[in-house]
Amino acid sequence: MSVQIAPISDSLSQFLGQNAYSKIAVLVDEHTNKLCFPLIESLLPKGSIKIQIKSGEEHKTIATCEKVWAALTRANMDRHGLLINLGGGVIGDLGGFCASTYKRGIDFIQIPTTLLAQVDASVGGKLGIDFHGLKNHIGVFQLPKTVLIDPTFIHSLPARQQRSGFAEIIKHCLIRDGHMWERISHLSFEETDLAELIAHSVAIKQAVVAEDPKEKGLRKILNFGHTLGHAIETYLMDQGKRKILHGEAIACGMIMEAFLSYERGLIGLRDLESIETYLFETYGRVILKEDEIPAILKLTAQDKKNKGSEIRFSLLTGLGDCGYDIPVSSSEMKKAIHYYMN
Secondary structure: OEEEEOOHHHHHHHHHHHOOOOOEEEEEEHHHHHHOHHHHHHHOOOOOEEEEEOOOHHHOOHHHHHHHHHHHHHOOOOOOOEEEEEEOHHHHHHHHHHHHHHHHOOEEEEEEOOHHHHHHHOOOOEEEEEEOOEEEEEEEEOOOOEEEEOHHHHHHOOHHHHHHHHHHHHHHHHHHOHHHHHHHOOOOHHHOOHHHHHHHHHHHHHHHHHHOOOOOOHHHHHHOOHHHHHHHHHHHOOOHHHOOOHHHHHHHHHHHHHHHHHHOOOOOHHHHHHHHHHHHHHHOOOOOOHHHHHHHHHHHOOOOOOEOOEOEEEEEEEOOEEEEEEEOOHHHHHHHHHHHHO
């Protein structure tokens, strides 16, 4: 799978010039339709169609897939067509899933427009939708024809969305590049060079995915911070104003799971303190209540890394190193949540 980091006018023109499709559809939401679609519209061949869905994780469902499949069917899209997913993680995950299942699969490309999607969701071929409130519960592994990343897209994002994506950059440094972690941990988010860090994160994820495409082993390290982070994100999804962004939840999870790493003797106290200090300074603290902990712990049982009744974590084994398939008990998880809360 190729990933190009370049102005979209250059990369998309080159891709379309080298590949012939019977019809092209572009999947957008209300935000990318307004802010991003005008930047590629003139590059598309005559007769291309646009499909718009609602933004937000709450719309990453089978019902939205049905609308996409219906639009492709109305447009008489055949198996020689192309779906361009123009948007953030929801568009990329859902659009890729729809393309991979429509008529048993048509080509698709990812044009990620959020920092989170550029450094994480768009790379690696994980596609899917949420089901009964569980994140990415239904899905497939399928690589796009290409991923076209233009860092200028992220300038249209609110600061909170940019900061959310930065959490995955932090994760990549912690699991794979201790030297880069040392660099960014002395900079505020506003001081970082995001264009450089996007390329750095993409390179890390590509290397890991190339070694383990179907997440049988090494690729599981990319889930550091996600076992408890996803559970918190899922729990707060229906809590109105308490709902948090993906990266904010992963920041919570990384503090908790760094604590578990410390408790297991895998990292030192100084390492733990550097991680939690930087993450609290960057993201603040999410308020969790004591009586919510059982519900959060229950959600970890749905984590896709689990085996049988074992809740399996990816934990740091140093700054820049990570292990995987590490069983963690409910009492240990509860202790980690308490550590975060206090």
